[in-house]
Amino acid sequence: MRREQRRRIFAGLAVLALAGFAPPRARAAAMQGARPALETREVTDETGRRVTVPVVIRRIVSIAPNLTETIYALGAQDRLVGDTDYCDYPPEAKQKPHVGGALNPSLEAVVALKPDLVLATTAINRRATVEALERLGVAVYATDPRTVEGVLQSMRTLSALIGGGQQADALAAQLQTRLADLRARLAGDPPRRALFVVWVDPFISIGPRTFLADALRWAGAESVVRARGDWPQVSLEEVVRLDPEYLVFAEADRAAGESEFEELKVRPGWRALRAVKERHIAIVSDALDRPAPRMIDAIEELAKQLHPELFQPKAVAGRSKRETREEAMPPRIFRFSRFKFRYLRNSS
Amino acid sequence: MRPLTAKKIAWICGGLSLLLFAAVVLSLKLGAYPIATSDVVMTLVRRAIGHTEQIPTDFRLVIFELRLPRIALGILVGAALSVSGAGFQALLRNPLADPYVLGVSSGAALGAILSLVWAPHVPLAMQGAAFAGAALTITAVYFLGRRGGQLDSTTLLLAGIITASFLSAVIVFLMTTLSGRDLRGMAFWLMGDLASAPPIHLGFLFLVLVLAIGAIYSTAADLNLILTGEQEARHLGVNVGRVKIVVYVAASLLTGLAVSVSGAIGYVGLLVPHVMRMLFGTDHRIVIPTSALGGALAVVLADMLARTVIAPTELPVGAMTAVAGAPVFIYLLRRRLR
Numbered sequence: 001m002r003r004e005q006r007r008r009i010f011a012g013l014a015v016l017a018l019a020g021f022a023p024p025r026a027r028a029a030a031m032q033g034a035r036p037a038l039e040t041r042e043v044t045d046e047t048g049r050r051v052t053v054p055v056v057i058r059r060i061v062s063i064a065p066n067l068t069e070t071i072y073a074l075g076a077q078d079r080l081v082g083d084t085d086y087c088d089y090p091p092e093a094k095q096k097p098h099v100g101g102a103l104n105p106s107l108e109a110v111v112a113l114k115p116d117l118v119l120a121t122t123a124i125n126r127r128a129t130v131e132a133l134e135r136l137g138v139a140v141y142a143t144d145p146r147t148v149e150g151v152l153q154s155m156r157t158l159s160a161l162i163g164g165g166q167q168a169d170a171l172a173a174q175l176q177t178r179l180a181d182l183r184a185r186l187a188g189d190p191p192r193r194a195l196f197v198v199w200v201d202p203f204i205s206i207g208p209r210t211f212l213a214d215a216l217r218w219a220g221a222e223s224v225v226r227a228r229g230d231w232p233q234v235s236l237e238e239v240v241r242l243d244p245e246y247l248v249f250a251e252a253d254r255a256a257g258e259s260e261f262e263e264l265k266v267r268p269g270w271r272a273l274r275a276v277k278e279r280h281i282a283i284v285s286d287a288l289d290r291p292a293p294r295m296i297d298a299i300e301e302l303a304k305q306l307h308p309e310l311f312q313p314k315a316v317a318g319r320s321k322r323e324t325r326e327e328a329m330p331p332r333i334f335r336f337s338r339f340k341f342r343y344l345r346n347s348s
Numbered sequence: 349m350r351p352l353t354a355k356k357i358a359w360i361c362g363g364l365s366l367l368l369f370a371a372v373v374l375s376l377k378l379g380a381y382p383i384a385t386s387d388v389v390m391t392l393v394r395r396a397i398g399h400t401e402q403i404p405t406d407f408r409l410v411i412f413e414l415r416l417p418r419i420a421l422g423i424l425v426g427a428a429l430s431v432s433g434a435g436f437q438a439l440l441r442n443p444l445a446d447p448y449v450l451g452v453s454s455g456a457a458l459g460a461i462l463s464l465v466w467a468p469h470v471p472l473a474m475q476g477a478a479f480a481g482a483a484l485t486i487t488a489v490y491f492l493g494r495r496g497g498q499l500d501s502t503t504l505l506l507a508g509i510i511t512a513s514f515l516s517a518v519i520v521f522l523m524t525t526l527s528g529r530d531l532r533g534m535a536f537w538l539m540g541d542l543a544s545a546p547p548i549h550l551g552f553l554f555l556v557l558v559l560a561i562g563a564i565y566s567t568a569a570d571l572n573l574i575l576t577g578e579q580e581a582r583h584l585g586v587n588v589g590r591v592k593i594v595v596y597v598a599a600s601l602l603t604g605l606a607v608s609v610s611g612a613i614g615y616v617g618l619l620v621p622h623v624m625r626m627l628f629g630t631d632h633r634i635v636i637p638t639s640a641l642g643g644a645l646a647v648v649l650a651d652m653l654a655r656t657v658i659a660p661t662e663l664p665v666g667a668m669t670a671v672a673g674a675p676v677f678i679y680l681l682r683r684r685l686r
Contacts, residue, residue: 085661100380100660104536104543108410109380109660126536131471132543136413228525 038116043161046144046154047122049130053139054116057162061115063105064124067143068093069292070155071119073171074164082113089287089294107132117141117162123211123291145291147214148299152176155293175296179218182303185310186220192306194221194282195244195275198231200260205234212250212289219302221248236269243274246306247281250288250298257283282306352631360628364641368423371645375419375652380660381410420550421542422651422665423644425610426620428557428602430643433617434624434635435564435599438571439592440501447603447617450508454515455485456607460537461522474537475548475608482604485511490596499592540613540666542651548609556605561640563598567591568632575630613666615673616643616650626680646673 038054045051061082062068068087071080077092084102087093099109102124110118110133120130120142133140141161145151152172159168194216198204206212206223207230213223224242225234247264249257261283265276275281282305288298304311377388391407394400400408429447436445447453459481460474467473489511493504523534570591573581578588606613624638650668657663 098660100662104541104662104664106380106655106660106662107543108414111406111409111414112381114406128536128541128543136409233524 043141045141046157047142049134049140049142051139051141053141053161057116059113059115060117060119060162061099061110061113062087062119063099063110063129064102064119064121065089066123066145066290066292067119067121067158068096069290069294070158071162073293074155074159074162075167076162076164079162081115082110089290103129105129107136110138111136115139119143119158121145121291143291145211146209147211148179148218148295151291151295152179154291171293175293178296178300182218182220182300186303186307189220189307189310191217191220191222192245193224193242194246194248194306195224195239195242196248196250197260197264200263202233203236203239203264204231206230207232211291215288215295215299216248216302219299220307221246221302236267240269240273245275245280247275248302248306249281249283250286251283252286254283257281352629352634357634357637360634361637361641364638364645368641368645368648371648371652372419372423375648376411376415378652378656379410379415380655381406383407383410417550418542418651419648420554421610422647424550424553424557425542425606425613426616426643426645426647427561427640428606428643429613429617430620430624430639430646431561431564431636432599432602432606433643434621434632434639435595435602436617437621438575438632439595439599440505441575442501442505443622444618445505446615447599447606448512448612448614450489450504450600451485451512451515452482452600452603453607453612454512454519455481455483456604457481457534457538457612458515458519458522459484460608460611461519461534464534465522472548478608479604482600482607485515486597486600486604498589499596504596536664537611539664540611540669542610542647542665543662553605553609557602560598560602560605561636563594565633565636567594568636571595571632611666613647613669615666615669616646619673619677620646623677623680626684 039056040052040054042050042052058079059081060071060076060079062071062080063084065084065087068080068083069089071077072090072093080093080096082097082099083093084105085098085100086102087096087098097109097113099113100106103126107129115138118133118138118140120140122142122144125142130140130142141158143154143158145154152175156168156172158164196206196212196216198206205225205227206216207225207227208223210230216223224244225232225238227234247261249260251257251260261281264270270276282302284302284305285294285298287294288302289295373388376392377383377385387407388411391403391411394403395412432447433445436447436449437443439445440449442449456478459477459479462481463470463473463477467477489504489508490499492507492511493499495503570581570586570588573584573586574588574591582588603617620643621635621639624635624642628634628638646669647665650672651665653672654663654665654668
């Protein structure tokens with residue numbers, strides 16, 4: 001009897017404490033009702049979440065730079081109504097309204113843009129952000145890029161999701177062809193044993209399960225670091241033992257890569273490395289680590305720097321020397337980097 | 349010095365409550381989504397009189413779903429950390445004590461990391477694991493900190509510090525060996541994060557908060573006597589052992605509660621009780637209630653600044669409490685010394 005009473009008192013206290021706080025599901029339902037009734041459908045995103053999205057998507061907010069790039073590549077930039085402070089490519093993306101950083105976007109800034117769909121990625125966003133938006137009744141589709149081919153597949157899925165038309169298939173097919181060409185060209189050559197430089201001090205490289213490690217494989221290189229973590233700090237002894245053939249840098253511009261190399265090569269131990277002595281370094285655009293179409297440019301560029309002999313233009317009769325050299329010029333992205341380098345030097 | 353009367357306590361707390369209310373209203377108005385003051389008032393009035401259907405969806409979303417829960421969480425965390433800081437400073441008789449000094453935050457952080465590794469998709473796993481980590485640490489430190497069957501301030505402090513550094517070492521080990529993908533949230537968590545409020549009924553958390561603060565407040569008069577010396581207090585009839593256990597358990601519970609919902613927000617628990625002592629005197633009957641209100645005020649204001657200074661980019665609220673708290677503290681300290 002007494003226990004019963006006590007239980008009742010406790011229950012009463014609990015009810016009092018909870019009064020005024022409606023359960024989240026009821027709130028979400030109320031919110032759905034307040035919006036103009038849109039035709040919706042249910043899809044599963046790449047992290048396995050079930051998401052209800054409008055059939056017609058007019059307003060997209062991207063909270064990751066790679067997804068912003070992908071939206072532009074799909075030609076859907078007119079529907080992109082917001083992105084993050086980090087979205088710097090293409091340059092027009094900087095003009096879009098920002099919702100804050102990719103790791104901690106302002107939820108109310110996202111809500112203020114009234115998006116039909118928010119795009120997120122496990123590559124940079126936090127799960128807490130996705131869950132918080134979900135609780136607010138905002139449709140969030142998350143991508144989970146782990147391999148280069150997965151990114152191409154993801155592009156097609158995204159295009160289908162937002163109703164992007166033929167452009168995505170054409171683009172994906174073209175990128176796929178370029179990857180196949182690259183693989184065919186590299187087929188005879190053993191992969192270069194490469195050490196990828198993420199950070200110089202302390203020295204940090206990549207683990208075998210990262211997106212970067214896969215990008216390196218496509219470029220005809222094998223990351224030499226065997227570590228459990230994704231961003232292992234590697235000791236000097238281990239570097240000496242691994243004796244990599246190449247050091248690989250992915251930087252915003254060539255100058256940054258050069259200066260990192262200069263910093264490394266004067267350190268004791270590093271000086272004696274074969275790759276340092278022979279100046280076997282490859283510096284490519286940081287697009288290499290952005291799971292977006294531009295990464296293919298960076299992969300091709302890296303392959304060219306690691307396997308220069310495979311990219312020697314074959315002497316073709318009837319062509320002038322100048323034309324052949326033109327053909328051997330690195331793609332757009334690399335020229336852009338060099339331009340930037342020159343620009344930086346002039347201005348300083 | 350004039351005696352502390354119930355009337356005086358009520359006046360001071362009333363004044364602080366008004367300040368807190370003003371901060372809440374201001375906080376409701378400011379943010380990345382611009383809302384006019386009149387709209388905030390209209391929305392609140394409509395909600396109060398039950399005309400919720402007249403509130404525009406966006407206002408309802410931003411005010412009731414985003415800002416209000418965040419402010420409520422700020423009040424909860426600020427009050428919990430400050431009272432717990434005041435409690436630990438009295439218990440350990442050490443002005444440098446803060447809610448994290450006995451390793452509770454390290455234990456909670458370890459729990460949070462393990463939940464990210466083993467159960468990353470389970471809702472509330474992180475908060476639950478953080479609280480479990482805090483509770484285990486509290487228990488371990490309690491048994492390590494006893495001497496002759498009683499809690500001994502010095503032994504407790506040393507046991508807490510050793511446990512904290514041991515757990516921090518384990519955290520560093522885990523963070524370097526584990527795959528980084530799921531640990532990304534940790535950096536934010538370690539600096540304090542009110543943005544992603546957990547889907548817990550805040551009413552329940554407030555119930556725990558009020559009970560724990562009440563428990564510490566009930567020992568306020570005894571704490572005053574203990575500060576003059578444990579022996580003296582014992583001679584005056586204070587059950588020192590019981591007071592210590594009550595303060596230890598309640599303060600640890602408050603810290604665990606705050607840390608598990610918001611991560612480790614620094615400086616509030618250290619600074620606010622000192623500021624309250626400088627302003628209103630060292631009597632615990634005034635220090636504890638004013639710390640609760642002052643802590644709530646400090647975190648609500650810090651979070652408001654964190655959300656707005658470079659909106660829409662948000663700063664970690666922990667960075668804000670440190671940046672804004674330290675100068676205020678130094679100013680008050682110098683003024684008192686003059």
